[in-house]
Structure formats: structure tokens, C-alpha cells
Amino acid sequence: MGLLSRDTLGGQVDGAFGAPESALDLRVCESVQSVGRERWNAVVERASRGSVFHRHEWIRAVESGFGYDARHLLVEKDGNLIGLFPNVLAPLDGAEQAPFRRLTSLDPGFGGPIITTDTDAALRTMLSTLDDLVAGRTIVHEIRALDSSYLRYNTLLQSHGYEPNRRRCRFLLHLSRGYDDLLSRMSRSRRKGVEKGRDNDCEVSETEITRDSIERFYRAYEDVMNRVGTTPFPFEFFEELLEMRDRLLLVTARVDGEYAGGVLEILDDEQSSVHGYLAAIPKQYYKHHASELLYDYVVRWGIDHGYDYYDLGSTKPDYDSGQFQYKEGFGGQVVPTLVWERGDGSAWDLFRRCRSLYLKHLG
Numbered sequence: 001m002g003l004l005s006r007d008t009l010g011g012q013v014d015g016a017f018g019a020p021e022s023a024l025d026l027r028v029c030e031s032v033q034s035v036g037r038e039r040w041n042a043v044v045e046r047a048s049r050g051s052v053f054h055r056h057e058w059i060r061a062v063e064s065g066f067g068y069d070a071r072h073l074l075v076e077k078d079g080n081l082i083g084l085f086p087n088v089l090a091p092l093d094g095a096e097q098a099p100f101r102r103l104t105s106l107d108p109g110f111g112g113p114i115i116t117t118d119t120d121a122a123l124r125t126m127l128s129t130l131d132d133l134v135a136g137r138t139i140v141h142e143i144r145a146l147d148s149s150y151l152r153y154n155t156l157l158q159s160h161g162y163e164p165n166r167r168r169c170r171f172l173l174h175l176s177r178g179y180d181d182l183l184s185r186m187s188r189s190r191r192k193g194v195e196k197g198r199d200n201d202c203e204v205s206e207t208e209i210t211r212d213s214i215e216r217f218y219r220a221y222e223d224v225m226n227r228v229g230t231t232p233f234p235f236e237f238f239e240e241l242l243e244m245r246d247r248l249l250l251v252t253a254r255v256d257g258e259y260a261g262g263v264l265e266i267l268d269d270e271q272s273s274v275h276g277y278l279a280a281i282p283k284q285y286y287k288h289h290a291s292e293l294l295y296d297y298v299v300r301w302g303i304d305h306g307y308d309y310y311d312l313g314s315t316k317p318d319y320d321s322g323q324f325q326y327k328e329g330f331g332g333q334v335v336p337t338l339v340w341e342r343g344d345g346s347a348w349d350l351f352r353r354c355r356s357l358y359l360k361h362l363g
Contacts, residue, residue: 206320
């Protein structure tokens with residue numbers, strides 16, 4: 001695994017290529033581990049759109065935990081790293097058994113280009129390179145952006161053949177409003193859930209991040225995913241996350257001393273946000289309102305620790321969806337998850353048509 005030139009796409013040749021007029025060099029990197037962590041994260045911390053999901057530790061967890069190959073784009077100017085565009089090769093979303101794959105930035109998580117200077121030249125160089133990376137079994141490139149300011153790139157992306165896709169959304173709670181204001185914005189049923197939860201025997205607390213506590217959470221998470229018919233993330237991904245435990249918040253619920261589920265949150269210090277990433281509450285504890293108490297705990301924790309937002313995580317933008325209705329009840333601001341796709345060839349056209357028919361059938 002190493003740094004590859006554009007020529008590598010046809011035959012493996014080490015080197016770099018760039019845009020001579022801007023004195024930029026672009027490299028395609030097959031693994032984040034071939035780049036020093038401090039050097040990589042320095043770009044994430046300087047770039048205005050950098051997030052925890054761009055960090056070296058998260059991308060390493062995605063690569064190693066899922067076994068994904070990478071095609072990260074690195075842009076240098078005069079030997080200094082100024083731009084990153086993380087990408088991994090993953091199965092097609094919703095067609096995991098198909099012989100084709102997608103190049104995604106980034107799943108799980110969010111990606112997109114982050115650039116500290118020479119933005120226009122760097123971004124155009126990156127997009128031109130991606131034209132060559134979508135070929136053969138790789139039939140689409142997908143950008144899943146977290147920050148709404150990525151909309152600034154929409155015209156350029158569309159000029160390169162990218163099409164926006166709005167199949168997901170998220171709810172943001174503005175923690176700077178304070179707890180009482182946030183509580184007043186919740187639906188009556190969410191407030192009653194919090195109140196009833198406090199009156200019963202459910203206790204909620206922060207849990208130290210250890211291998212044992214992650215294993216206990218994972219068993220509950222795996223059971224919940226199997227119950228709803230969704231494939232859980234591999235445990236190896238959670239093992240890798242232990243390397244970034246300072247960016248994790250694990251909150252656990254107990255009823256009469258018995259484990260009653262929990263939530264695993266990602267701390268995005270770059271964007272001052274707590275991400276409600278994974279929840280695992282066994283069904284038998286719904287009546288104890290463990291879910292409302294867990295979310296309520298994270299809201300208060302985020303306020304106490306100075307975060308600006310609590311991101312409740314992705315859901316379908318469908319008012320008839322139970323998950324959408326539940327998260328909406330917390331009174332957050334609904335924001336679209338920004339996704340752009342650029343496909344290539346007849347296989348992509350067929351997949352896109354089948355997906356459209358499937359979604360229409362669901363509606």
C-alpha cells in the first residue's frame with residue numbers, strides 16, 4: 001500500500017501528477033496508514049470543513065474495521081500537504097452482493113474534500129483525478145458531506161457530472177439555547193417520556209470506554225440490528241474505534257442494576273458537535289423510557305461540555321417514518337444530508353433505475 005500516480009490506474013507506477021499552472025501535486029493514497037497521523041490531522045484541524053470523520057483515526061477504523069481499500073486524494077504545494085479527499089471502495093448501498101462497488105467519501109461517516117489554500121485549483125485537480133477512478137467494477141463516486149457549507153461546491157460538482165441525492169436527513173439540536181429552551185421545544189410525548197423515565201427505576205450514566213464496555217454495547221447493538229433486519233457493523237470497526245476513545249461518549253442505561261442499552265456518540269470537536277451515532281436499546285426497556293433518558297443525558301452532557309450542537313443522526317426524510325417522527329419529537333432543526341453521485345456506464349444506469357423503482361414502491 002502506498003502513494004500512486006494517475007498512471008497506476010492502468011499499471012502500478014509510483015509518482016505524482018499535478019496542475020503545473022498552480023504548482024500543485026496530487027497523489028492517490030491506498031491507505032491512510034501510509035500518511036503520518038499528525039501530518040494528516042493538521043490539515044483536518046486547519047480546514048474550515050474538517051470534521052472528526054476526516055481524522056486519521058476515523059478513516060483508519062473504517063479501512064481496517066470493514067476491510068475497505070482506499071483511494072484517498074492528497075494535494076501538496078511545495079511539499080506541504082494542503083488538501084485531503086478521503087475515499088474508500090465499498091459495496092453498493094442496498095446491493096451489497098452485486099459484483100460492482102462504489103467509491104465513497106465517506107461511509108460510515110461523512111467526507112468530502114477539505115482544502116486549506118488554493119481551493120479552486122486543488123478541487124479541480126481532485127475532481128479530474130476522480131474521473132479516472134470510476135472505472136471497471138467501480139461504477140459510481142459518492143460524496144456524503146456533513147457541513148451544509150459544502151453547497152458552495154454544488155455548481156462545480158454538477159459541471160463534473162455529479163447529481164445531488166437527498167435520500168437522508170438529520171436533526172440538529174442547538175445546545176447553545178440552553179436546556180430549558182430545548183426541553184420546551186420537545187413534543188409533549190418526548191417531554192412526558194423524559195419525566196416518566198426520571199420517575200421510574202432507570203438509571204443513566206456515562207461509561208468508561210474500554211474493550212469490555214464496547215463489547216457489552218456491541219452485543220446489544222447486534223441484537224437490535226438483527227431484530228430490525230439490518231446488517232450490523234463488524235465488531236472489528238468498534239475495536240478500531242478504541243484508538244480514538246477520547247472522541248467517543250458511551251452512555252449506559254440500567255434498570256434494577258441490569259443492562260438496559262446505551263448510546264455511542266462521536267465527539268466532533270472540529271465542528272463543536274456531538275453525533276448521536278449508534279443506539280442500542282432492547283425492546284423490553286422501552287416501557288422504562290430508557291431511550292428518552294439516554295438522549296436527555298447526552299443533551300445535558302453536551303451543554304455542560306460546551307458543544308454547540310447535538311446531531312441526532314441520519315433518518316429517511318419521510319414524515320410517515322417512525323424513526324423520523326421519534327427524532328422530530330426532540331424539536332431539532334431538520335437538515336438534509338448532502339450527497340452527490342457521479343456514475344459511469346450501463347451498470348450504474350441499471351442500478352439507479354432499479355433503486356428508483358424500489359423507492360417508488362416503498363412510497
